Structures are given as structure tokens and as C-alpha cells.
Amino acid sequence: MSSKGSHPYRTRNSAHDLFRRLPWTTILRLSRNVNREARSNGLTYVDDNGRTALITLTLRPRIIDRKKRNALWQMIRILDGAFGKLARLYLQDPSLRTLFPFEPGELPWISMMRSAAYRPGAIVSRWDANTTFGDEDWKEGFCVFEVNGVGVGGLWYGPASAEVALKAVVPELKKIDSRFQPVPHHDMRRLLLGTLLTQRKKLGRTRGVMALAMEKASGSNYVEFECLARFYRKLGYPTIVTEPTDFTLKGDEVFARGRKIDIFYRDTTLSELCLLEKKGHDLRALRVAFRRGQVVSSLEGEFDHKSAFEVFTNSVYADVFTAQERKLFQTHILWTRLLTERKTTDWKGKSVDLVPFTLKNQSLLVLKPNRLYGGQGVVFGRDVNRSAWGKKIESVLREPGDWVIQRLGQLRTKRFFRPEANGAREKELYVVSGFFATDKGLGIVGRMSERTVVNVARRGGLTPILLIP
Secondary structure, three states, X not given: OOOOOOOOOOOOOHHHHHHOOOOHHHHHHHHHHHHHHHHHOOOEEEOOOOOEEEOEEOOOOEEEEHHHHHHHHHHHHHHHHHHOOHHHXXXXXXXXXXXOOOOHHHHHHHHHHHOOOOOXXXXXXXXXXXXXXXXXXXXXXXXXXXXXXXXXXXXXXXXXXXXXXXXXXXXXXXXXXXXXXXXXXXXXXXXXXXXXXXXXXXXOOOOOEXXXXXXXXXXXXXXXXXXXXXXXXXXXXXXXXXXXXXXXXXXXXXXXXXXXXXXXXXXXXXXXXXXHHHOOOOXXXXXXXXXXXXXXXXXXXXXXXXXXXXXXXXXXXXXXXXXXXXXXXXXXXXXXXXXOOXXXXXXXXXXXXXXXXXXXXXXXEXXXXXXXXXXXXXXXXXXXXXXXXXXXXXXXXOOOOOEXXXXXXXXXXXXXXXXXXXXXXXXXXXXXXXXXXXXXXXXXXXXXXXXXXXXXXXXXXXXXXXXXX
């Protein structure tokens, strides 16, 4: 039946208000159904102990309308363009050697970009942000806190979680209000595929197979890779899952597991490849593939250090970027500085001594490892006492280049029902979104957690995101 008082589901909590009208017996049934569908759709990950765990999905989806989706799509495309400039800037400006402190073993790889024979490849990047989709003033609180340029997670999880919501939850909500008609938004799995096929075509390589490469021991994304490979094979594109050590040279061609490789998507960072070399693995085939542009993300993706945001938020580098890019930085990129004893500017443009400034403004700052991922090592100043903050700052100063300080953005929370052992429970959860854009569309993966550090690998979960046309 349809409710005459229903609204267009473009305001804060509107979908949640609709969900709360479901009978409790229906919510309990949905909890069981969502968990079952999540497992069958590959929404699992491998934890640090090697056990396969089910990722928690909120029972109702988040909703975004087409106008906001298109505005975000344009913004992320502009940010992608700015990110793509960092490698060239690094090669031209010696001052960036400090901001991007590559390890000695990484430098020969990075130096390949100076070669006339080097062919830049494609970058797959995900921008993580605190945002809301319902309020008309959503842009005011939209703050981007991180970019990932290698091994973007969620490319399977995002669209798969939306499919679960469409199958298990949306039909029940339509019974209450037939005007609730959400649809899938752009599919990140297909956006990645389009990127791989486009780059492969540019290289004139169409007869080999595609590969998805990462170290199996490194964890959860291997589940995503297996799911992605099956998905691409069903679409008619031969795809295998490999490890970085599987690649070999046969004559002038790159092979893995007996198959000639046209192109591959990697989840292994350059620092991880260097560790493999230290262990004695021969990675010459990977060097050849990088030089030819057969690797996605290319070496340009390695500049996703959190200190990249210092380039975006420091006026010293303003001339490198367009007026459109600078406007986005000022409005939506969180002020960030590599933490060392030096003078710099604060978010108001005022000259400050960075360490005393960091100690004084503890509650407004977040301390982050420059290159780790998965929420590792993040410390919110507001969550620790002054003594602990001071000791932590003192210790990280002994690791120059390894830590950044970032202004605390607006932490978004929303109310959800989430499955629990014996049913479901309504809770206020922190939410963040990851955005992956191409010229074909904008993919979004929603994440939630009871903790301020929102990450699936740190006991977080997923919030399905659907589009209201």
C-alpha cells in the first residue's frame, strides 16, 4: 500500500524513517535474509588469523539522488586530475622528495618514469570522505580525508551490497510506500573493467588474459579478486587471479600461470614489491609490465601518501593546479601536513611552528601513518588525554616522513538497524563513503562502524547505497 504522506527520500533519515515502519517480525526476518544473501554474494573477508568472516551489512540502504550523484561525480573527476599531476611534480620539484619519502628500494622503480621508454598507464583511485546524501547543504560538510591509488578496496563489495539490499530489503519497503523506487547506481565492477579494457586497447593487446594480482597472505581483498574474476569471465573476458611472484618473461611477453597477460590490476604497493625482491623473488617481468603501461594502477598511483594532501592544501604548490582544483581543495580537502619540526601554515594560512601547533590543537587534529592503510595507527586527538598525545607526538617525530597530522573533519553518523546474533539492533553508527570515478560513471562504497576509524578490516561493515532517480 502507498502512504499519502510519503516524501521523495532526499532528506536526512528519510529512508530510515520508512524502515522503522516495518513490523519487528519483518525486521528480524530481514536480518536473517540479509546475512544469507551477503554470504552468497561474496561479502566476506579473511581476517588476520586467516579465518573467513561475514561482513556486516546495515539492514536498510543509504539513498542518494541523481543530482547529488552527478555533482559528486564531477568533483571526483576533478580531484583525479589533480592527483594525476603529483608524479610529474615530484620528478620536477626536489622539495617533494621530503613529502613523498620513498624507500631506497622503491627509487629505481619510480625512476622508470623518467625514461623515454616509459608509457604511463591508468590509475584507479578511490577518494574517502565524510558526507551525507540527504541534506540540501550536504556540500558544506563534505570533507575528503584520503586518496587510495593502489589496490582500491570495495570494488566488489559496493555493488554487491547494493544488490543484497535490492533483493532482500527494498521489496518490503515498497509494500509500505510504492513510491519508494531506488535503483542501482554506477557499478564499480564494470567501471574497473572499462578502465582495463580501454588501457588494453591503447596498448594494442586484445588476445591475452587479464589478471588481478595481489599477495594472498595479505588478506581480505583476495576475496574481492576471486569474485571479480568470476564476474568478468561470465561477461566473456578471460581473467585470472595471481600473485605478484607469478609473473615471468617468455621472450618479450609477460606470462602468469601459463597464460599470456595483456594487462593486470594490482593490489600490491611498490613497498610490498620491494619486500618481495628482498626475499629473493625475481620481479623483472613486473618492471617490464610497468614500463609498457600494462599495470593498473601505474606507478603514478604510488603517490597516494597521505602527505599528498599537503600538496593540495599548501599555497606553496597552488600554481600547479587549476582554479577549479584549488577551489575544491579549499572547500573539501582536509588540511594536512607531514609531521616534522618545521614552520608551515595552518588552515587559516597563518605561519606556525608545526609541533607546538599540533600539541596545542590536539582536539582538532588526527594523527595518521603516512603510508599504512586499513585504519592502522590512526589516533584522534580528542580520544586521548594530553599526556598520551604528547608522548605519541614525541615518538613519531623520531620517524620522519612516516606520519602526518590532519585537521579533524566533520564526523558523520546515521541511525541504522544492523544484524546481531539473535536478531537486529538500532544503533547510531559512523559512516564514510569511498568514491571511484571514470568518464563512464561514479561508483560508491559505503562503510560504517561504531568506532571513529571506519574500516571493514577493523570490525566495520557496509552500508548499501542506492540511487533515487
